[in-house]
């Protein structure tokens with residue numbers, strides 16, 4: 702059984718896709734079999750993984766009932782493109798529309814240890830599908846004063862999923878992303894979030910750097926593009942593996958850190 706982790710936020714630009722890109726790779730480095738599912742019609746995750754834009758079928762075909770999940774796996778990524786927007790509209794009118802992704806993932810469950818789902822920039826039907834399919838929800842939050850509001854809205858949707866179709870959904874944590882901890886603004890936003898969500902806030906945040914946009918543009922990871930910055934996501938990966946109680950994988954990631962003995 703794969704552990705399924707939905708990465709979400711109430712809007713775009715909070716670093717979800719960048720987080721899924723790098724957590725997937727860190728977990729793979731730790732020896733885990735990881736599938737990354739792009740659930741955003743913009744297909745940013747697919748591009749970041751350098752999946753052929755012509756790859757076919759995609760997640761849109763899976764949710765539209767035209768392909769199985771296994772058929773849509775390309776290099777351990779299930780890519781998305783604009784056909785997903787159409788599939789979402791079609792899905793909206795169907796019975797069991799919130800369960801479609803969960804059912805489709807069952808077909809590849811045995812092939813992976815972890816499945817990450819990169820949610821679209823809205824708390825709509827696709828994100829609900831991700832939350833119904835997931836064991837864990839990880840929130841990505843930008844390092845801003847109004848971060849708290851976004852986190853609260855995303856939490857309400859997690860609650861909804863729990864109250865209705867997925868009572869065992871666990872809130873894994875909040876990642877404080879795109880942070881400039883040299884500024885008072887970021888540090889205050891971190892403290893304010895910490896006051897509200899307590900230990901759910903991950904101890905390690907991801908620093909803001911233009912290098913992420915460059916790395917996305919070139920479709921290479923930050924580990925390759927700027928190994929010095931890559932340590933941020935390795936620390937976050939280590940923290941998540943600890944929360945997931947995957948001790949052996951956690952130790953392997955810890956050994957990759959620059960300060961490892």
Ligand SMILES: Nc1ncnc2c1ncn2[C@@H]1O[C@H](COP(=O)(O)OP(=O)(O)O)[C@@H](O)[C@H]1O
Nearest residue numbers: 713714715716717718719879908909910913914
């Ligand atoms: N740590 C970071 N520092 C600076 N820019 C970042 C960082 N992480 C992501 N970005 C950039 O911010 C934008 C939004 O990130 P993305 O991961 O696509 O967010 P989302 O999936 O939530 O919309 C992208 O241009 C991305 O390259």
Ligand SMILES: [Mg+2]
Nearest residue numbers: 717718741745
């Ligand atoms: Mg995204």
